[in-house]
Amino acid sequence: MEKQVHSILEQVDGLLPLLLGYAGQFFLALIVLFVGWKLVNAVTRATGRMMEASHIEPTLRGFLLSVIGLFLKALLLISVASMVGIATTSFVAVLGAAGLAVGMALQGSLANFAGGVLILLFRPFKVGDSITAGGSSGTVTSIEMFRTVLLDANNEIIYVPNGTLSNNIVINSSESDRLAGSVSLLIDYQDDMDKARALLLGLTENDAQVLKVPAPSVSFLPKPANIQVTLGFWCAPGDVSALVAKYSESSIKVLQKEGYRLGVTARNVA
Known part of the structure; x- marks a missing residue:
């Protein structure tokens, strides 16, 4: 023991x-x-x-x-x-x-993740900007790690992969302090071009939303059967759509009131 x-x-x-x-x-x-x-x-x-x-x-x-x-x-x-x-x-x-x-x-997901990191780091756009990329246009509502959410003009939600946004051309309409808008119509060759210019420019004279510099302009482009007249103007990025809709209607009304033959498809040969 x-x-x-x-x-x-x-x-x-x-x-x-x-x-x-x-x-x-x-x-x-x-x-x-x-x-x-x-x-x-x-x-x-x-x-x-x-x-x-x-x-x-x-x-x-x-x-x-x-x-x-x-x-x-x-x-x-x-x-x-x-x-x-x-x-x-x-x-x-x-x-x-x-x-x-x-x-x-997860190769595809990692590409979208890397794209999200680049977007958040270099900020080519931010929430509230209006962008066009990958065939989609809309206002950015949120930027997530794998995708960016857009709201288009029809109030539809669009989910765009961040890999697409980081590797393709992105148009950011909100980065500029002004954008160009235009409205085009067709008039007859016999119509008075100088009068048409004065009538269309008169629509923008007292519009506070239209910038004075650069000044609004009216241009003419000959077509085989008619003349294309275009009213061009500059405004704030958020006003383009509303002004285009406004002048599309008012320009038709003012020219029709003065007897212009809009949208003719053949020349009137007497």
Whole structure:
């Protein structure tokens, strides 16, 4: 019995340095984990303040901060695991392979995500702008990470992938302080062109929505059977549609009232 107790004590004496060594490593790992977690949070907050000072979009700012925080915390956990003797090489390899597989499967979605990041970062347009891109036109109501939502003239909602917007031509009508509008009609060759010019320009004289510089103009284009007369004007971007509709009606009425033969398809040969 005494020999067995002595043997056990010898084994404990042999394991004690090893246990103390592991306990020291585990305690050190806990300290590194605690301090590192606090440090990651501090770095994330500081990065957020820098992004806010740089006027980065809140949507993009929140996403980037989440990615940075998760990445740094993952690195911290892997480092702590290696400190206590856990093999992390296979774990990192599995994560890399899984990330590659997911990236290949979500290639299209990742392209839209990257497009959303570029849009939010470089801001070619913002919420409230009127844009035309990818065959769609409308007012931007929201910019999401994977798509941009437009509201067109028919009050229909259009979802445009951000990858399309970032890789194609985008016309932003709201970036300019003025846009051109025009209304065209057809008159007969026998009609008085100078009078038509005066009548059409008279429609815009007292219109506060029409800019005086550049001044409104009237141009004429000969056609085989008639003459195309065009009233051109400049106005604020948001007034173009309303003014085109207004002058389309008023120009027809004023010319008809003066006896102009609008929209003739053949010349009147007497």
